[in-house]
Amino acid sequence: MSSPTLALPGRLFGPALAPAGTVVSATIDALQLVVPLPDGGQLSSPLSRLVLRNAGFDGAQLEMSWPQNVARYALLVDDAGVIERLRQQPPAALQPAITAVFAQRRKARVRRGLGLSAIAIWIGLPLFALLLLFLTARPLAGWLAGFVPLAQEQQLGEWVFKSQAAQLDLIENTAANAAIQQIGARLAPGSRYTYHWHVARQPELNAFAIPGGHIVVYSGLIQAAADADELAGVLAHEIEHVELRHSLKAMMRQAGLRLAIGIVVGDFGVAGEAAGRLSGLQFSCDSEREADVQGLARLDRAGIDPRGMLSLFAKLDAQAPGTAPPAWLASHPTTPERIAELRKLIDRRSATQLQALDIDWGAVRASIGR
């Protein structure tokens, strides 16, 4: 292979030269490297004495060094184009050295790629696991909830209720308490859960179920209900959340996710606290539908007119048509959709013996004030 004379612009380092190097335009041919000096002199080295290596801060420069006058001189070539040209047309005597230098570069690139991949995996794997957990959280929590013994669930509910009670303005010993107690007893006869009914002074139309049988009804909901049948509809729905362990599952899911996020991302303080609040427990649409359907059956068994459930839903929908649904429906399927589904079910069911609730609803509403 013929090797023409190649220009090698670079910086020359050596004794009695500037420590930061002197700009030179060297040339290389089949026999030797020639470096003209700024003072008119010239250095040269036969190719056989040149030592090549990757040099510089980023290892992208090519260093050719050689011994001369008991010292060592080095030419650093920075220009990537020049280095590439040298790779393509190397002088025969330099070919093995140049091949070795480029093999080293390739190896460094591969090692860098591997390192970056390892770092990416290191960061990505926990995030991927977190994503996976998010996607499977519901079925996973549902499955795990099956292993929680009843006594444990009740203990948990007790503890949760106690920790929440301080934040709730509970109303006690009123006609309203007695009324929901009475409705509750009608709705859940012979249940494996012992229900504890609570009324909290809160204008929102909301009620929530704590695992193990504590159910909190906001006074706003009682005020909004036209009669006992309407409230019974909501209570039946909440009872189903307990019976079907929706509250337990949702709580386990949330606690699990918080723990997982905490492990992967670190503590996220206030947001975590907010996410853990009970009234913010999110049930899935499926859970809601299940609670609706089962609640309806429960009303039937208790001989309570299920149209009360329907009319309260309609009332809620009418109260806020198109706008944000009331808090207790926020996570639920849209109200009109649920009303339509319930209506279908009510129309289809066989007629049952209705037994009106013997409650003076006016007195109940009056007992908790306006």
Next chain:
Amino acid sequence: MAMDIIDYKIYGTETQFVEVELDPGEAAVGEAGAMMFMEDGIVMDTVFGDGSAQQKNFWGKLVGAGKRLVTGESLFTTVFTNNGSGKRKLAFAAPYPGTLIPIHLPDVGGTLICQKDSFLCAAKGVALGIEFQRKLGVGLFGGEGFVMQRLDGDGLAFIHAGGTLYVRDLAPGEVLRVDTGCIVALTRSVSYDIQYVGGLKSALFSGEGLFFAVLQGPGKVWLQSLPLSRMANRIVMAAPAIGGRSSETGSLLGAGAAGGLLGGLLGDDE
């Protein structure tokens, strides 16, 4: 590109400041917050990006500012221009005890790679950029992280680092092993790598950490005798009010068990 040539004088020994003299129309760029005083006639202007002349368009400025953010500097640079009729002086002060050194960029090949935060001020026209560390091992264990600051141009720049600064010219092939964290600046021709200290005993008990930084010539390097983190660590260790003894990071045992259990008995000699 025409660089402004500025005259300067460095005051002090351990806590230094530099006074630069600007001719009419000349300008200097300073790290935000570094200005100590300026004479009447000097106008201060805060610019987005690094204030070098090349970046005219918005995106260029944005990229420049982003780079500054990565190096831990402020998004803005302050440009001090002498709008007066005679020579005017202003001064930039170092933020902590250490040494301030002037570097004439053409003397170092036009480019200087230096530690994050070490830039203090420069003649207007010096471009402040970043240099990414491409070697993962060096980025992780080399003591300077993955991002270093890069000064380009043909003017004068002042950098500052802790303790006493030491300039060393490395001959071709000459190797210097340096404690990680002590490197302040180097020219582009210097190879920067790491090397395992060797031997479990040394790694654990020598107090030098697990790796040395290895610098190989040719080129110039600037080393600091006292990295700020080391001094800060010593101050924290000596301050009972803000809690306990800690040890320099990098030493496996020193940071953990020995710092708490043995450190108190044996006393660190760092």
